[in-house]
Amino acid sequence: MNLKTTLIYPGIAGRGFNSLKQGMDAGWISHGLASLSAAAKAEGFEIDLIDLRALQSWDHFRDVLAERRPDVVGLTMMSVDYNPVRVACQIVKEYDPNIITIVGGPHVTLALEDSMRIPNVDYLVTHEAEITFPEMLKAIEMGRPPDRRIIRGKTPDLDAIPFADRDLFLEEWRKFGYDLDSPEVPFVKELPPPFVTIIAGRGCNYNCSFCKPGEDYIFGKRTRRRSVENVIEELKMLRDRYHFASFMFHDDCLTEDRDWVIEFTRRYQEEGFTQPFFCQSRADIIVRHEDMVDRMVEAGLKGYFIGFESGNQRILNLLRKGTTVEQNLEAARICREKGITIWANYMLGIPTETKEEVMDTVRMMKEIDPDYYSPAFYTPHPGTDLYDYVVEHDLSRITDYDSYRRNPTEPKIKGQDYEFLKWALQESQRRKPINALKRWVRAQRERFTWERIMRKLGLNRDGIHRGGPPATPRPPRREPAHQAG
Ligand code: B12
Numbered sequence: 001m002n003l004k005t006t007l008i009y010p011g012i013a014g015r016g017f018n019s020l021k022q023g024m025d026a027g028w029i030s031h032g033l034a035s036l037s038a039a040a041k042a043e044g045f046e047i048d049l050i051d052l053r054a055l056q057s058w059d060h061f062r063d064v065l066a067e068r069r070p071d072v073v074g075l076t077m078m079s080v081d082y083n084p085v086r087v088a089c090q091i092v093k094e095y096d097p098n099i100i101t102i103v104g105g106p107h108v109t110l111a112l113e114d115s116m117r118i119p120n121v122d123y124l125v126t127h128e129a130e131i132t133f134p135e136m137l138k139a140i141e142m143g144r145p146p147d148r149r150i151i152r153g154k155t156p157d158l159d160a161i162p163f164a165d166r167d168l169f170l171e172e173w174r175k176f177g178y179d180l181d182s183p184e185v186p187f188v189k190e191l192p193p194p195f196v197t198i199i200a201g202r203g204c205n206y207n208c209s210f211c212k213p214g215e216d217y218i219f220g221k222r223t224r225r226r227s228v229e230n231v232i233e234e235l236k237m238l239r240d241r242y243h244f245a246s247f248m249f250h251d252d253c254l255t256e257d258r259d260w261v262i263e264f265t266r267r268y269q270e271e272g273f274t275q276p277f278f279c280q281s282r283a284d285i286i287v288r289h290e291d292m293v294d295r296m297v298e299a300g301l302k303g304y305f306i307g308f309e310s311g312n313q314r315i316l317n318l319l320r321k322g323t324t325v326e327q328n329l330e331a332a333r334i335c336r337e338k339g340i341t342i343w344a345n346y347m348l349g350i351p352t353e354t355k356e357e358v359m360d361t362v363r364m365m366k367e368i369d370p371d372y373y374s375p376a377f378y379t380p381h382p383g384t385d386l387y388d389y390v391v392e393h394d395l396s397r398i399t400d401y402d403s404y405r406r407n408p409t410e411p412k413i414k415g416q417d418y419e420f421l422k423w424a425l426q427e428s429q430r431r432k433p434i435n436a437l438k439r440w441v442r443a444q445r446e447r448f449t450w451e452r453i454m455r456k457l458g459l460n461r462d463g464i465h466r467g468g469p470p471a472t473p474r475p476p477r478r479e480p481a482h483q484a485g
Helices: 031-042 058-068 079-095 106-110 111-114 132-141 165-176 214-219 230-243 259-272 283-288 290-299 312-320 326-340 355-368 385-392 419-430 433-445 450-457
Strands: 004-009 046-051 072-076 098-102 123-126 150-152 195-199 245-247 276-283 300-311 341-346 371-377
Touching: 004 031, 004 058, 031 046, 031 371, 046 058, 046 165, 058 079, 072 079, 079 098, 079 106, 079 276, 098 132, 106 111, 106 123, 106 214, 106 245, 111 123, 111 195, 111 259, 123 132, 214 276, 230 259, 245 290, 245 355, 259 290, 283 290, 283 300, 283 326, 283 450, 290 300, 290 326, 300 326, 300 355, 312 355, 326 341, 326 355, 341 419
Parallel strands: 004 046, 004 072, 072 098, 098 123, 123 150, 195 245, 245 276, 276 300, 300 341, 341 371
Antiparallel strands: none
């Protein structure tokens, strides 16, 4: 039997069907599926993808499924993906009850009992699956499918698994007319296309109550990092294959390992890379390790995503963020001084947060004056301590899995005045006039650099016309005989 497997990316809870190019993250690959695809292909399996974001409707999904005729489908599922995964599994089984359905991803590990309630799922795989998924395919191919419905994935050595299979996504997107000029869609002007995302490690050493312990269950308690050499090898492959012009690290926890980062920047430059990149960091790390920040800037760092979260110390402590308001402000100052773009993540409407505490965040954002604002209404996610608090105190207003999406108009918990929060969310993004003026001046200065003016005038740096002196006139070409009149 030549087993055919179709992976399904269900990420339509936020923006619906036909949403591939809408929004910053809507043209990014799923590293989970891309990594499983690479691992299964390395074992000789035939793998393709259906990305629901590229389709028009569930009827369209039915048609594409009928074209692909898989023996096995594998779906990934965050909590927010629950409904599309449920519907997709139902359609798969309606089309052909013999197709084997396997579901994995964060929600399966974090909320197993809940996941078990989804009908039409043959297997649920918890944890990581680069070893386990190909093993399952082998067993199915040999006619001896696993006899347990729930399978715990084995933890892989991150240097031993193949690089993520980006073509799985790129080829699929092309089929549906998304002929993107870049492997993935860049989301800020600082990162030109072709743009790629990479992951240098899994897991996170911190203990934030809005995220933990969930992630520990999936990846283990500490960060597991790939070796610098392994990441450099992947970047070399990405340079050869996609000619990437910029990239972004998806890691939750990259900059906390200063030695790794310093070694990475050294090797990155040594290998001749100059492409700009973004990554996540934390205010306390930026303040504590300015030397590392400098090295990153030298190597091409253009921006940090920083989880500032709140401008109130009681709330930061409640979130177990491990940072202070002062560090938030200091980190922002350091970034501005070094020309690092700030992508500011922060939350409003945290359990027990008062309006005055929300206003502390509004005021902090005006001080931070980030380049990009990324605010969210606090959303309780299963598997986290703050979610348990919300459930214990009967505070949840989440009525459907779709509501786990980021949506700054939707109430998430009780005890918060969302009309006020909507106002605060807008106000937090209104720059102080002095900062707006400074930004305008800087933008004008960038627009009117000498280099640009000279270029506009068609002159090079020495003031000489860029076309150079007129070429020596060539002798008149003899007209070809057949054109001679
Ligand atoms: C990058 C990222 C994103 C990106 C891209 C997501 C994407 N396209 O995959 C963006 C920014 C878009 C994003 C958005 C969101 N994210 Co996010 N994101 C991440 C992050 C940092 C990395 C994901 C990743 O690539 N991991 C590495 C891969 C290899 O791991 P993996 O995907 O889990 O896959 C492994 C296993 O789960 C398993 N597996 C996965 N799928 C399958 C399928 C099968 C068949 C099998 C057998 C196994 C299997 O095997 C894989 C390989 O070992 C994670 C945190 C983390 N470190 O994982 C959060 C994380 C996944 N996100 C999370 C959340 C909450 C969100 C949002 C809901 C946030 C929000 N409110 O907006 C949105 C939802 C987006 C949507 N679909 O609508 C949570 C999920 C929690 C949960 N309960 O579901 C996480 C875990 C962060 C956290 N700790 O809270 N996210």
